Amino acid sequence: MQTAQLTRHMRRNTAAYLALLPMAAIVVFAYLGTMAWSVRLSFTSSRMLPRNDFVGFDQYAQLFGTSRWLTSLENFVFIAIFFLAICFVLGTLLAIFIDQNVRAEGLFRTAFLYPYAMSFVVTGLMWQWILNPDLGIERTMRNLGFSDFVLDWVVNSDTVLYAVVLATVWHGAGLVMALLLAGLRGIDTDLWKATRIDGIPLWRAYAFIILPILRPMIITSLVLLSISIVKMYDLIIAMTNGGPGTASEVPAKFIMDNLFERANIGLATAASTTMLVTVLLIIAPVLYSQYLGKKGTTA
Amino acid sequence: MSVAEANAPALRRPVTSQQRWGRIGIYAFLGVMTVFFLLPLYVMIVTSLKTMDEIRLGQIFALPVQPTLEAWATAWSSACTGLDCTGLRIGFWNSVQILIPSVILSILLGALNGYALSFWKVRGANLLFACLLLGAFMPYQVFIYPLVRFYAQAGIYGSLPGIVLTHVIFGMPVMTLLFRNYYSGLPTELFKAARVDGAGFWAIFFTIILPMSVPITIVAVIMQVTAIWNDFLLGLVFAGRENLPMTVQLNNIVNTTTGERAYNVNMAATILTSLVPLAVYLGSGRWFVRGIASGAVKG
Numbered sequence: 001m002q003t004a005q006l007t008r009h010m011r012r013n014t015a016a017y018l019a020l021l022p023m024a025a026i027v028v029f030a031y032l033g034t035m036a037w038s039v040r041l042s043f044t045s046s047r048m049l050p051r052n053d054f055v056g057f058d059q060y061a062q063l064f065g066t067s068r069w070l071t072s073l074e075n076f077v078f079i080a081i082f083f084l085a086i087c088f089v090l091g092t093l094l095a096i097f098i099d100q101n102v103r104a105e106g107l108f109r110t111a112f113l114y115p116y117a118m119s120f121v122v123t124g125l126m127w128q129w130i131l132n133p134d135l136g137i138e139r140t141m142r143n144l145g146f147s148d149f150v151l152d153w154v155v156n157s158d159t160v161l162y163a164v165v166l167a168t169v170w171h172g173a174g175l176v177m178a179l180l181l182a183g184l185r186g187i188d189t190d191l192w193k194a195t196r197i198d199g200i201p202l203w204r205a206y207a208f209i210i211l212p213i214l215r216p217m218i219i220t221s222l223v224l225l226s227i228s229i230v231k232m233y234d235l236i237i238a239m240t241n242g243g244p245g246t247a248s249e250v251p252a253k254f255i256m257d258n259l260f261e262r263a264n265i266g267l268a269t270a271a272s273t274t275m276l277v278t279v280l281l282i283i284a285p286v287l288y289s290q291y292l293g294k295k296g297t298t299a
Numbered sequence: 300m301s302v303a304e305a306n307a308p309a310l311r312r313p314v315t316s317q318q319r320w321g322r323i324g325i326y327a328f329l330g331v332m333t334v335f336f337l338l339p340l341y342v343m344i345v346t347s348l349k350t351m352d353e354i355r356l357g358q359i360f361a362l363p364v365q366p367t368l369e370a371w372a373t374a375w376s377s378a379c380t381g382l383d384c385t386g387l388r389i390g391f392w393n394s395v396q397i398l399i400p401s402v403i404l405s406i407l408l409g410a411l412n413g414y415a416l417s418f419w420k421v422r423g424a425n426l427l428f429a430c431l432l433l434g435a436f437m438p439y440q441v442f443i444y445p446l447v448r449f450y451a452q453a454g455i456y457g458s459l460p461g462i463v464l465t466h467v468i469f470g471m472p473v474m475t476l477l478f479r480n481y482y483s484g485l486p487t488e489l490f491k492a493a494r495v496d497g498a499g500f501w502a503i504f505f506t507i508i509l510p511m512s513v514p515i516t517i518v519a520v521i522m523q524v525t526a527i528w529n530d531f532l533l534g535l536v537f538a539g540r541e542n543l544p545m546t547v548q549l550n551n552i553v554n555t556t557t558g559e560r561a562y563n564v565n566m567a568a569t570i571l572t573s574l575v576p577l578a579v580y581l582g583s584g585r586w587f588v589r590g591i592a593s594g595a596v597k598g
Contacts, residue, residue, distance in 0.1 A: 119529030
């Protein structure tokens with residue numbers, strides 16, 4: 001009896017172990033293994049082919065002496081800050097305005113969120129065309145008689161990052177809107193009644209009562225946007241290809257260029273390790289506070 | 300919809316003039332924003348219907364005088380991507396070939412992982428899962444080079460199986476999380492009853508869990524179809540010249556042409572490339588929102 005139970009228990013577990021084998025293999029080889037290999041390579045002098053020597057932090061020293069890398073870091077910080085801030089403010093405003101019992105709500109929601117369904121390549125090409133000074137908005141405005149009108153963001157190295165932020169905000173603001181709107185719809189009507197009885201102005205109610213309640217949705221949307229901005233490569237390739245010059249270079253592109261075009265594996269992996277560490281430092285506290293700080297939030 | 304509307308803050312006090320202006324303000328803001336979000340799509344559509352002569356006039360917002368679908372035909376069947384002038388249709392079919400197995404495999408594995416993680420006690424599984432989730436936050440650039448080497452060793456670099464495997468690998472964190480969260484919300488009594496009846500790991504999975512997974516599978520399909528269709532970087536690196544997805548072909552058509560750019564063809568190509576995700580978005584309605592909401596890392 002007991003042995004029968006034991007064997008059944010084992011067979012049961014064997015199946016569960018087997019089922020998780022693909023995941024285990026992927027985690028070990030595709031995630032952890034590749035990560036470790038990338039980090040290892042960053043301490044070698046690998047150029048076109050991987051080498052197995054050890055040169056300490058040479059690649060990192062070279063990396064942070066490379067102006068193109070420093071530019072790409074600066075650009076990344078600029079894009080990330082403005083993208084996150086504008087997406088958050090705009091998305092929140094859109095959600096709050098839609099929540100005021102407006103007509104044609106479905107139309108507004110559709111119009112604000114559809115860009116999120118499209119790829120970054122498409123987004124980049126679209127805005128490249130609209131902002132094209134020769135035939136786009138600038139030319140159109142000049143044709144209308146505003147002969148000094150200037151909107152040459154995409155081709156001007158001082159302003160190209162504005163163009164990138166504009167395109168990314170257009171792509172991502174709807175996400176914040178959709179998530180916050182879902183959150184607003186989940187808020188108890190009694191709460192609204194209470195704020196009205198207390199005579200709290202609407203904007204104060206949103207700012208000090210409602211938005212704090214929506215904190216999980218806000219964090220979720222910011223995390224999603226952050227992931228997309230860290231991975232952002234396609235939009236830059238499609239929209240500016242890093243130019244003019246290196247004015248819209250980003251770390252993801254720097255790494256790809258050095259891996260596949262410039263045959264500089266050591267430098268590229270040093271750069272990707274830098275990204276890895278940065279993301280870890282930012283993500284770890286968020287993950288900790290979200291999942292370990294308070295228990296029982298798991299669905 | 301009706302429930303959501305009932306929960307919205309219904310501000311049904313007597314309408315003062317201040318409130319009337321408030322309503323006007325709300326619609327004005329939403330209207331301006333709708334224009335901002337829809338404008339690029341409008342510009343793309345009208346541009347794709349114009350002739351180059353008309354585009355050269357520099358009136359990006361004007362309706363086409365003589366609408367023609369010529370640019371669409373060119374984009375589909377004869378636009379040049381580098382040396383080949385066979386249009387986007389090749390890329391379209393490549394994307395379909397990549398999409399179908401990738402979506403099916405990644406969802407099946409995600410469901411299996413989610414099931415094994417939430418109902419069976421497998422030692423070390425949660426640690427594996429934590430590593431997997433952490434991987435979801437990392438920029439792809441950290442994994443790409445070692446994976447290319449692995450694939451080359453295995454002989455699948457630049458092949459259809461190679462790119463499918465890549466999508467399965469990078470889709471796994473979100474898919475596993477999605478199904479795990481969904482399954483942890485199912486009543487465990489069902490599962491326990493099945494175990495008392497002597498059903499094993501696979502029997503429970505196929506006869507009880509899978510039939511109950513329809514709603515979450517719809518969400519998973521929406522997420523994976525849009526994500527895989529919109530992918531650029533992985534297709535560029537892993538698919539190989541023969542299997543380049545539509546997004547990569549699109550970028551080649553637009554950004555590598557020499558001589559005058561055929562903006563009408565470019566815009567037609569851009570719209571063609573976004574038709575699949577747009578159709579998914581418009582066709583799935585609020586399932587799409589649920590998809591991005593539950594795709595968030597919150598478990």
